[in-house]
Amino acid sequence: MIAMLPVPAVDPVLDTESWWWQPLAIVGLKVLVVFIIGLVGTMFMVWFERKIVAGMQNRIGPDKAGPFGLLQTLADGIKLFFKEDLIPERSDRFVFKLAPFLAFVPAFLIWSVIPLGGDFTDGRDGTVEWFGQITRVQLADPPVGVLLVLALSSIAVYGVMLAGWSSGSKYPLLGSVRASAQMISYEAALGLSLAAVLMAAGTLSTSGIVAAQDQLTDWHLLSTGVVPFVVFLIAMTAELNRPPFDLVEAEQEIVGGFHTEYSSIRFALFFLAEFMNVISMSALLVTLFLGGPQPLLIGSFDLFAVLGPFGGTAWLLLKVFLFLYVYVWFRATLPRLRYDQLMDLGWKVLIPVALGWFLLLAALQLGRDNDLSQVGYVTLVIVCLVVLGLGYLLFTAAISVARRNRDREGAAY
Amino acid sequence: MTMLSERQQLSYIASQAADARLNVELETEGMTLNIGPQHPATHGTLRIIARLDGEQVIWAEPSAGYMHRGYEKLTEVRTFPQVTSLINRIDWLGSFANEVPFILAAEKLMEIEAPPRAQHIRTILFELSRIANVGLFLGDLGVQMGAITPVFLAFRDREYVLNLIEGATGGRFHPNFDRIGGLKDDLPQGWIDETRQVMKKLRGFCDEIEDLLFGNEIFQSRTRGIGVIPADVARQYGLSGANLRASGVDWDLRRDQSLPMAWDKVDFKVWTHPDGDSWARCWVRLQEVRESTKIVDQLLDTMPAGPVMAKVPRIIKVPEGEAWVSTENPLGEMGYYVVSKGDLGPFRVKIRSASFNNISITPWVLKGVYVPDIITILASLYFILGDIDR
Numbered sequence: 001m002i003a004m005l006p007v008p009a010v011d012p013v014l015d016t017e018s019w020w021w022q023p024l025a026i027v028g029l030k031v032l033v034v035f036i037i038g039l040v041g042t043m044f045m046v047w048f049e050r051k052i053v054a055g056m057q058n059r060i061g062p063d064k065a066g067p068f069g070l071l072q073t074l075a076d077g078i079k080l081f082f083k084e085d086l087i088p089e090r091s092d093r094f095v096f097k098l099a100p101f102l103a104f105v106p107a108f109l110i111w112s113v114i115p116l117g118g119d120f121t122d123g124r125d126g127t128v129e130w131f132g133q134i135t136r137v138q139l140a141d142p143p144v145g146v147l148l149v150l151a152l153s154s155i156a157v158y159g160v161m162l163a164g165w166s167s168g169s170k171y172p173l174l175g176s177v178r179a180s181a182q183m184i185s186y187e188a189a190l191g192l193s194l195a196a197v198l199m200a201a202g203t204l205s206t207s208g209i210v211a212a213q214d215q216l217t218d219w220h221l222l223s224t225g226v227v228p229f230v231v232f233l234i235a236m237t238a239e240l241n242r243p244p245f246d247l248v249e250a251e252q253e254i255v256g257g258f259h260t261e262y263s264s265i266r267f268a269l270f271f272l273a274e275f276m277n278v279i280s281m282s283a284l285l286v287t288l289f290l291g292g293p294q295p296l297l298i299g300s301f302d303l304f305a306v307l308g309p310f311g312g313t314a315w316l317l318l319k320v321f322l323f324l325y326v327y328v329w330f331r332a333t334l335p336r337l338r339y340d341q342l343m344d345l346g347w348k349v350l351i352p353v354a355l356g357w358f359l360l361l362a363a364l365q366l367g368r369d370n371d372l373s374q375v376g377y378v379t380l381v382i383v384c385l386v387v388l389g390l391g392y393l394l395f396t397a398a399i400s401v402a403r404r405n406r407d408r409e410g411a412a413y
Numbered sequence: 414m415t416m417l418s419e420r421q422q423l424s425y426i427a428s429q430a431a432d433a434r435l436n437v438e439l440e441t442e443g444m445t446l447n448i449g450p451q452h453p454a455t456h457g458t459l460r461i462i463a464r465l466d467g468e469q470v471i472w473a474e475p476s477a478g479y480m481h482r483g484y485e486k487l488t489e490v491r492t493f494p495q496v497t498s499l500i501n502r503i504d505w506l507g508s509f510a511n512e513v514p515f516i517l518a519a520e521k522l523m524e525i526e527a528p529p530r531a532q533h534i535r536t537i538l539f540e541l542s543r544i545a546n547v548g549l550f551l552g553d554l555g556v557q558m559g560a561i562t563p564v565f566l567a568f569r570d571r572e573y574v575l576n577l578i579e580g581a582t583g584g585r586f587h588p589n590f591d592r593i594g595g596l597k598d599d600l601p602q603g604w605i606d607e608t609r610q611v612m613k614k615l616r617g618f619c620d621e622i623e624d625l626l627f628g629n630e631i632f633q634s635r636t637r638g639i640g641v642i643p644a645d646v647a648r649q650y651g652l653s654g655a656n657l658r659a660s661g662v663d664w665d666l667r668r669d670q671s672l673p674m675a676w677d678k679v680d681f682k683v684w685t686h687p688d689g690d691s692w693a694r695c696w697v698r699l700q701e702v703r704e705s706t707k708i709v710d711q712l713l714d715t716m717p718a719g720p721v722m723a724k725v726p727r728i729i730k731v732p733e734g735e736a737w738v739s740t741e742n743p744l745g746e747m748g749y750y751v752v753s754k755g756d757l758g759p760f761r762v763k764i765r766s767a768s769f770n771n772i773s774i775t776p777w778v779l780k781g782v783y784v785p786d787i788i789t790i791l792a793s794l795y796f797i798l799g800d801i802d803r
Contacts, residue, residue, distance in 0.1 A: 057565035170446055174468065174784065243559055244631055247785070255452060335631045336559030338785045339468055407427050 030139045034111045042276045046073040049275075049328045056332040077268055085264040090168030099166060100262070100269035103159025106152035107273040110280040112139040113148055115210050115292045117313030136207055137293070137312065145206040146194060149284055150187070153239060156277065157183040160241075163270070164258035175257025178247050178339055185346040186238040186245075192354035193228035193235065196361050197288045200224050206287055213291035221289040227357045229289045231350050236281050238346065241274065242327055244334035245342060282323040283316065290319050352395055356388045425638050429469070429781040443471060448787060450479045456553075457798030461775065461787065470787060473779035475772050480802040485762055492757040493519050493593060493729050500749075501587040503766055504800040507546030507743040509538045509578065512591040515762075517672060518738040518751040519593050522731045526673045531595040531721040536675035537608070537712050538581065538590065539740075540705045544615060545574040546743035547655075547698050547705075550795050551622045554695055557792035558635055563626050570618040573611045580604055593729055595722035605713050612706040619703050627699065636692035640778050640790035643689055650777065651770040654745025655701060656794055658685045659693035666741035674740075679711040691793035698795070730757060744768050744800055764803055768796035 047062065047070055054061025062069030087096055117137040142148060157180065164176020197220045198204060201212040213219045221229050238245040249257035259270045286292055293312030295302045304311040337345065363384045367377050449460035458479035464472040484503065488496045500515055501508040513535060520526060527535065552567020575585045581600055582588035590597050626632050642652070647660040657664055665683040667676040684700040686693035731753040739748025745767025752761040771794050778794075779787055 053561070057562050058569050059565060170444060174446075177468075246559065332562045333625070333629075334560055335555060335626075335629060335635060336785070337631055338635055338783060340783065341631075341634055407423070 095166035099163035167261035189350035507542035594725035660689035768800035
C-alpha cells in the first residue's frame with residue numbers, strides 16, 4: 001500500500017492508513033530541518049574552525065561580527081555574494097558554471113541518509129512519534145543508504161575535477177589532475193574499510209547500521225577492531241581534501257588549485273561544500289563506527305537523558321563535534337604530504353591494510369555463521385593470519401622487485 | 414638522527430631519471446608554469462619559470478628583478494651616514510646585520526675602530542637580527558608545506574626580539590643605529606636582563622619548533638633527500654651561510670676572518686651537516702638560532718664598560734680608497750665593496766647579497782623535482798626578495 005504512495009522519500013516506518021497530511025508534514029519538516037542544519041552547521045563549522053585554529057596559534061580569531069564573531073561567516077557569505085562574478089575568457093563556460101553545483105549538491109544530499117537523532121530508550125530503536133506517526137529522525141532511509149553516500153561523494157569528485165579542467169588555466173589544471181587521482185584512489189580504501197562495517201552490521205541502510213550498535217561493545221569501532229576505523233578516518237580526510245591531504249587546493253604550491261579562477265558566489269559554493277562535507281562525512285563516520293545517535297551508557301546512566309527524545313541528537317552532535325575538532329587539529333598541526341607520498345600511502349598502505357583486515361573479518365564471520373568449535377576458530381584465525389602474512393610478503397617482494405628494476409633502469413640511463 | 418644512505422639517494426635520483434626517460438618515450442607534451450612573480454610561496458616577487466612534465470620539473474630558471482630598487486646607484490647620491498638607512502632595507506628581516514659590513518668598510522677606509530663596548534653591542538644586535546630573521550624562517554618553513562601553526566609561534570617569539578631591538582635602537586625593522594666609529598646610543602637601562610630572559614624564551618621556541626615541525630614525520634619525508642646539493646656544487650654556485658654549511662662545508666665568516674667585532678671573544682660551534690638536502694639546511698639554521706642565543710648570552714656576560722662612539726669628525730669625509738668587508742649575515746655572506754674618492758658619499762658601492770647567489774643554484778637543484786618540492790627547496794634555500802633584487 002505505502003509503496004504506491006506519491007510521497008517523496010517516504011519512510012518505510014510510516015506504514016499507516018491515515019497518511020493524508022501527516023506524512024507530508026513530516027517529510028516537509030525533515031527536509032526543512034536537514035536543510036537548515038546543513039547551512040547553519042556549515043556556518044558554525046567555519047566559525048568553529050577559525051576560532052579553534054586561532055586558539056592554537058595565539059590568535060583571537062573572528063570576534064567582531066555578532067557575539068564571539070559567530071556571524072563572521074554570514075558576513076563573508078554576503079560579501080562573496082556581492083562580489084563580481086568572473087568567468088575566465090578561456091574557460092569552458094557551461095562546465096565552469098556547472099562544477100560548483102556538482103560539488104555543492106552532493107554535499108547537501110549526504111545529510112538525507114544520516115540518522116540525526118531518535119529515542120533509543122525502552123527498545124524504541126531510534127523511532128519517534130510525530131503527529132501520531134512513528135518515524136525515524138532521518139530524511140530518507142533507503143535500503144542502499146551507504147552506497148548512496150559513496151555515489152554522492154564520487155559525484156563530488158566530478159565537481160572538483162571539472163572545475164579545475166574547465167578553468168582553462170594551469171594551476172587549476174594541476175589541481176584537478178591531483179584531485180581526480182587522489183579522490184579515486186582513496187575512494188577504494190574508503191570502500192574497503194566500509195565493507196568491514198557493512199559485513200558486521202549485515203545491512204546497507206544507515207538506520208540498520210545504527211540499530212546494530214546498541215551497546216558499546218557492538219560499536220563498529222570495536223567490533224571491527226579499530227583498523228577499519230583508522231583507515232576510514234585517513235581515507236575520509238583525503239576524500240575531503242582536508243589537511244594534511246589538501247594537495248588539491250595547496251595554496252603554497254598551486255595557489256588554491258581547482259578554485260583559483262572562481263570568484264563570488266561560485267567560490268562560496270565550493271567553500272560551503274567543503275565545510276559541509278566535513279560535517280556530513282564526520283556524521284557518516286559517527287554513524288558507521290560510533291553508533292550514531294546511540295547513547296553511550298555508563299551502567300544505565302544516559303548523560304543526555306534529560307533531553308528526552310532529543311537525547312539522540314545531542315549524542316550525535318557530541319560525537320560529530322569530537323571529529324570536527326580532530327579535523328581542525330589536523331589542520332593546525334600537520335604539514336602537507338607530497339603528491340607521490342600521498343599515492344604511496346593510499347595504494348601501498350591503506351588499501352592493502354583495509355583489504356587484509358576485511359578478509360580476516362570475513363573469515364571470522366564465516367566461522368561464526370557456521371558455528372565452529374573453539375579449536376576450529378583458532379585454526380581458522382591461524383590459517384587466516386598465515387595467508388595474510390604470505391600476502392604481505394608477496395606484496396613487499398613485488399614492491400622491492402619493482403624498485404630494484406627501477407634502480408637498474410635508472411642506472412642504465 | 415638517521416641519515417639518508419647513499420643507496421637511498423642514488424635510488425631517488427635513478428627513479429627520477431627513469432620517470433624522465435619514460436616520459437621521453439611517451440613523448441608527452443610539457444607545460445610551462447610561471448611560479449610567480451605573484452605567488453603565495455615566493456616571499457615577494459620572485460618568478461620561477463618551470464617547464465613541467467606532469468608534476469615533474471624538467472627545466473627551471475629564476476627570474477629576478479621585479480623588485481629592483483637600485484640601491485647601489487642610490488648610495489652614490491647619499492653621504493656615508495645616510496647610506497645605512499637605505500641598506501637597512503636589503504634584507505628586511507635582519508636589517509641591523511645589513512648595516513654592519515658597510516660601516517666596517519667605511520671604518521676600514523677611515524682607519525678608525527669602534528670602541529670595545531660598541532663592538533660588543535654591535536655583535537649582540539647583529540646576532541639578535543639573525544635570531545629574528547632565522548626564527549621567522551623556522552616558522553615559515555611549516556607554512557610552505559601547509560602547516561600553519563609554526564609561523565604564528567615564530568611571530569610571537571620574534572616579537573620579543575624585535576622589542577629588544579626597538580628598545581635599544583628605537584626602530585623595530587629598520588634600526589639605522591650603526592654609526593661610523595660606533596653606535597648612536599648606549600643600551601637603555603634594564604636591557605641586559607630583559608635580553609637574558611628573551612634568550613631563554615627563544616631556546617624554548619627552538620625546542621618547540623623542533624618538536625612540532627622537525628619531529629613531524631610528514632615534514633621529514635618532505636625534506637629528507639630532497640634538493641640535495643653536494644659540497645662542490647654548492648661552492649661552484651657561490652652559496653654561502655647555512656646553505657653551504659648544510660652541504661658539509663665548514664665555513665663561517667664569523668669565525669674565519671678577523672673583524673673589529675666581538676665574535677672572537679665568544680665560544681660557539683659552527684654547525685654543519687653532511688647531507689646537503691632541504692632537511693640539512695633547515696636543521697643547520699635551527700642550530701644556528703640556538704648558537705646565536707648562546708653567543709648573545711656570553712657577550713652580555715663579558716660586556717666591557719666605556720664609550721660607544723670613537724672620536725670622529727662631525728662631517729664625515731672618507732679618504733680615497735677601496736675596501737671590501739663581508740660578514741656572515743643571517744642569509745649568508747653579505748659584503749660591500751666601497752670605493753671612495755674622498756667625498757662626503759661613496760663613489761661606487763657594490764653590494765654582494767647572499768640570496769642572489771643562493772638562488773642562482775635553483776636551475777641546477779630544481780631539475781627533476783616535483784612541483785611541491787620546488788616550494789620546499791626554495792623555502793629551505795631561504796631567500797629574501799629584497800636581498801635578491803636590492
